[in-house]
Amino acid sequence: MSSADIYREIILDYYRHPRNFGKLERFDIASRDTNPLCGDEIEMQVKVGEGMKIEDVKFTGKGCAISQAAASMLTELAKGKPLEWVRLLAKEDVFKMLGNPDLGPSRVKCALLGMKVLKTGAYGYLGAHNDDPEESDLP
Amino acid sequence: MLESEAINAERMRADFPILSRKVHGKRLVYLDNAATTQKPQAVIDALVRFYSTYNSNVHRSVHTLGEEATEAYEGSRKKTAEFVGAKPRDLVFVRGTTEAINLVGSAWGEKNVKKGDVIVATKMEHHSNIVPWQQLAKRNGASLKYVGLDTDGTLDLAGFEDLLREAPRLVALTHCSNVLGTVNDVTKLCSMAKMAGATTLVDGAQSVPHMPVDVEEIGSDFYAFSGHKMLGPTGIGALVARKGLLEEMDPFQTGGEMIREVFDDHSTWNDVPYKFEAGTVNIADAIGLGAAVDYLDAIGMERVRDHELRLLDYAFKELASVKGLKIYGPSDTRSRAGVISFNYADVHPHDLATILDEEGIAIRSGHHCAQPLMRWLDVPATSRASFYIYNAHDDVDALKAGIVKAGGLFKV
Numbered sequence: 001m002s003s004a005d006i007y008r009e010i011i012l013d014y015y016r017h018p019r020n021f022g023k024l025e026r027f028d029i030a031s032r033d034t035n036p037l038c039g040d041e042i043e044m045q046v047k048v049g050e051g052m053k054i055e056d057v058k059f060t061g062k063g064c065a066i067s068q069a070a071a072s073m074l075t076e077l078a079k080g081k082p083l084e085w086v087r088l089l090a091k092e093d094v095f096k097m098l099g100n101p102d103l104g105p106s107r108v109k110c111a112l113l114g115m116k117v118l119k120t121g122a123y124g125y126l127g128a129h130n131d132d133p134e135e136s137d138l139p
Numbered sequence: 140m141l142e143s144e145a146i147n148a149e150r151m152r153a154d155f156p157i158l159s160r161k162v163h164g165k166r167l168v169y170l171d172n173a174a175t176t177q178k179p180q181a182v183i184d185a186l187v188r189f190y191s192t193y194n195s196n197v198h199r200s201v202h203t204l205g206e207e208a209t210e211a212y213e214g215s216r217k218k219t220a221e222f223v224g225a226k227p228r229d230l231v232f233v234r235g236t237t238e239a240i241n242l243v244g245s246a247w248g249e250k251n252v253k254k255g256d257v258i259v260a261t262k263m264e265h266h267s268n269i270v271p272w273q274q275l276a277k278r279n280g281a282s283l284k285y286v287g288l289d290t291d292g293t294l295d296l297a298g299f300e301d302l303l304r305e306a307p308r309l310v311a312l313t314h315c316s317n318v319l320g321t322v323n324d325v326t327k328l329c330s331m332a333k334m335a336g337a338t339t340l341v342d343g344a345q346s347v348p349h350m351p352v353d354v355e356e357i358g359s360d361f362y363a364f365s366g367h368k369m370l371g372p373t374g375i376g377a378l379v380a381r382k383g384l385l386e387e388m389d390p391f392q393t394g395g396e397m398i399r400e401v402f403d404d405h406s407t408w409n410d411v412p413y414k415f416e417a418g419t420v421n422i423a424d425a426i427g428l429g430a431a432v433d434y435l436d437a438i439g440m441e442r443v444r445d446h447e448l449r450l451l452d453y454a455f456k457e458l459a460s461v462k463g464l465k466i467y468g469p470s471d472t473r474s475r476a477g478v479i480s481f482n483y484a485d486v487h488p489h490d491l492a493t494i495l496d497e498e499g500i501a502i503r504s505g506h507h508c509a510q511p512l513m514r515w516l517d518v519p520a521t522s523r524a525s526f527y528i529y530n531a532h533d534d535v536d537a538l539k540a541g542i543v544k545a546g547g548l549f550k551v
Binding site: 002003004006007012016037038039040041062063064065066104107110 | 485486487488489490493494497504505506510513519520545548549550
């Protein structure tokens, strides 16, 4: 693992200037989660539009550069996609989005917190359960 | 080594096998001692010797192995008790500080904390000295109130006095904050609490490993600490109670070992401290703790304290020159232990810990199991470096260099 590899310019940029940061006035989905290990915190709001598409999405939260940048990048990626896309989203997609840094086991949770929150919200809306064992809270 | 001689940390490292390993190709700089300390060869040997030469259950085995194991286990209780100025019969072996406090919350609390009673804790407690009281208060209809802190991270004495006027049933406070490093004057605070009619519990997890502690002098009713933070194995710790207090308490867990006689419909309890040690006890780790106590005794706790204070002074001086670095807690190093919590510019503690890890430096980042304190500090997390006997100036230098490197990466 190299920290220069993790903390690339783009990650720091999203950390310091997060896109889609804030709250939506009207939304259909709201979900929030924390990483009990670090206290990282992400809340996401989604406005569902026609054809079950993500019309708008915003997030708030606090935490490390990885958790905040990943959440922010994810909101950009998710906008305009159908909710079904969220259901099919895999952790590899998030890693790829971050430029496939070698995070090491303790920081993977930070990178995936945003995805977990988005999935939890979407699953609740779709009436499905987030029962992927990969997403469990085990450290 | 002479009693007056300063600790030679570099030389001491030879006693700790783990300190010769590399992390990411770098020398391990271990600065996470408030979380757990490394183990000297003497402690590791004590564990190996037990399992390879006299492993046996204690107390009721008449054979040679059983007698040797019992002697070593009880010998360890004696050493550990004497180490903190207590009598062996007043010391219960537990898993650690958390279990000790839960034991008091249950075995003492259920009987003594009633509806409407007040329990007092402080804003600088570790979760282990908060949550058991929250739960007890919930069960019994009591309320839990907190002593606040002054801006320098010391206890708000006036606020403490105000709460004492409410005649609390229990005052639970830490000897030394695991975040701020603040060392509380527990002798004075316990005496004030006692005058107000309160029973006192002191969390000694961060003090017993780092400074001379005499529970008799402190005058607490309960004093709890963990073995793994003082060179001993995990899974072993101690609850020390004021003379006679254990006798008045109901059992914690029940079953084997803690009974005198068992009938179909009732049982009678064993003498203390055995009444509180149900089931097969953690023999090996208790013996390991005894070896850790021997190791620390040979150094002398005054010297341990002196060493850490010197290191703390050096670290304060060095870190003061890092622009954007903020240290929490008392600025007077005399009133703190070898713990430095800090934040550096807008580099989140987890990111800093990741960058330092790459340099072989182990620090802690996060809320340090003290979320009410984090809220009081108004930060989501801090980075924390904490020292022990094997740390020296070179570790502080490495820490500083690592922070500067993080500053470069984050373009601080």
